[in-house]
Amino acid sequence: MLRSSDFDELPKYTVYRDRFRQIAVANKFDILSQPVSGQGPFLRELKSDLTIDFAFINQNAPVTLVHLSGVHGVEGYLGSDIQNEIMSKIPLRNLSCNFVFVHAVNPYGMSWYRRANAQNVDLNRNGRENFHPVESEKDFQRFQDFLSSKNGLSFYAHLGRAIIVAAQIGRRNTAQAIACGQYSYPDSLFYGGDRTQFEVEVLIDTLFGIAPETHEWIFLDVHSGLGKWKQELLILDGLSTPKEYEFFYDAHKAPLIVPGKTKDVYLAHGMLSNIIKKRLSNVCYLTQEFGTDHFLKIIRNLILENSHWHQKRNQLSVPIAQNMVNSFYPSDQAWRKSCLSLGRQRYHEILHRLRLI
Numbered sequence: 290m291l292r293s294s295d296f297d298e299l300p301k302y303t304v305y306r307d308r309f310r311q312i313a314v315a316n317k318f319d320i321l322s323q324p325v326s327g328q329g330p331f332l333r334e335l336k337s338d339l340t341i342d343f344a345f346i347n348q349n350a351p352v353t354l355v356h357l358s359g360v361h362g363v364e365g366y367l368g369s370d371i372q373n374e375i376m377s378k379i380p381l382r383n384l385s386c387n388f389v390f391v392h393a394v395n396p397y398g399m400s401w402y403r404r405a406n407a408q409n410v411d412l413n414r415n416g417r418e419n420f421h422p423v424e425s426e427k428d429f430q431r432f433q434d435f436l437s438s439k440n441g442l443s444f445y446a447h448l449g450r451a452i453i454v455a456a457q458i459g460r461r462n463t464a465q466a467i468a469c470g471q472y473s474y475p476d477s478l479f480y481g482g483d484r485t486q487f488e489v490e491v492l493i494d495t496l497f498g499i500a501p502e503t504h505e506w507i508f509l510d511v512h513s514g515l516g517k518w519k520q521e522l523l524i525l526d527g528l529s530t531p532k533e534y535e536f537f538y539d540a541h542k543a544p545l546i547v548p549g550k551t552k553d554v555y556l557a558h559g560m561l562s563n564i565i566k567k568r569l570s571n572v573c574y575l576t577q578e579f580g581t582d583h584f585l586k587i588i589r590n591l592i593l594e595n596s597h598w599h600q601k602r603n604q605l606s607v608p609i610a611q612n613m614v615n616s617f618y619p620s621d622q623a624w625r626k627s628c629l630s631l632g633r634q635r636y637h638e639i640l641h642r643l644r645l646i
């Protein structure tokens with residue numbers, strides 16, 4: 290039995306969701322909450338479902354601007370902060386555009402402090418039409434012992450071997466092999482699933498339902514955990530068109546990363562944007578990443594969380610959850626301030642680029 294004091298230090302999905310809903314209502318957004326099956330650690334007492342929450346203003350405009358948080362559950366705490374910052378500080382009503390803020394695309398992962406959903410699927414590797422194994426899995430398989438370490442000791446025991454393999458195949462191939470997505474090891478990390486996940490279907494259907502008359506969709510998708518401490522990365526996807534590049538470059542006047550083209554950046558399979566682009570027409574999609582920890586520390590925390598989750602599902606380990614929070618939502622005030630300010634700034638720049646302000 291966990292004492293309530295054990296949880297005190299952890300951010301809580303329910304608290305963040307309540308705050309998101311309150312700020313949305315206070316700023317005259319409509320709200321739609323879509324239930325997702327599964328339980329969170331604090332929901333039973335509240336008799337509440339996990340939900341993906343949509344706060345929106347539909348002004349029957351041809352353009353819809355969508356802001357996503359929590360595609361990788363635990364990263365949703367930062368995304369939620371940024372959404373509240375934008376909704377409360379930028380007056381959007383009366384601008385000729387439709388606005389949607391999606392809180393916690395993966396609410397299960399957010400409430401359990403994990404990246405993947407209740408099926409252990411990474412939603413940002415699930416955006417494919419077929420789920421066949423990919424080329425890089427041959428290399429992924431060589432890291433399997435390391436990636437399925439059961440505890441801190443076995444992590445360090447396997448680390449030496451993993452470093453040797455990494456040296457043999459090179460840095461870029463290592464990143465590609467481990468993190469670009471895999472479709473053969475359902476218990477492991479970066480698993481893309483064997484079918485389109487419920488959360489993805491609900492996300493796309495609900496967006497279309499909210500603004501069916503949209504001619505052009507602009508997405509800003511907030512993530513954390515990739516890059517150096519406090520570094521911001523603006524990332525397009527493998528399907529990005531010159532028009533998309535131009536749009537975001539014009540808006541932000543900042544370097545854009547094009548995976549597979551920008552040096553040393555791996556190309557992930559099945560990014561969420563890929564399936565969104567297949568289902569909705571005229572999509573411009575930008576991922577905003579905020580760097581936190583050293584990648585090895587992040588990998589270690591992901592491995593230990595994944596191992597614990599498979600062994601003791603529905604039992605929260607506070608130290609493991611705390612490590613995940615430290616890696617994806619550090620409590621450092623300067624870090625949070627910088628992310629909030631860049632989160633608001635990039636949104637503002639898109640409004641400017643759309644000539645709305």
Ligand SMILES: [Zn+2]
Pocket residue numbers: 361364512513514
């Ligand atoms: Zn992410």
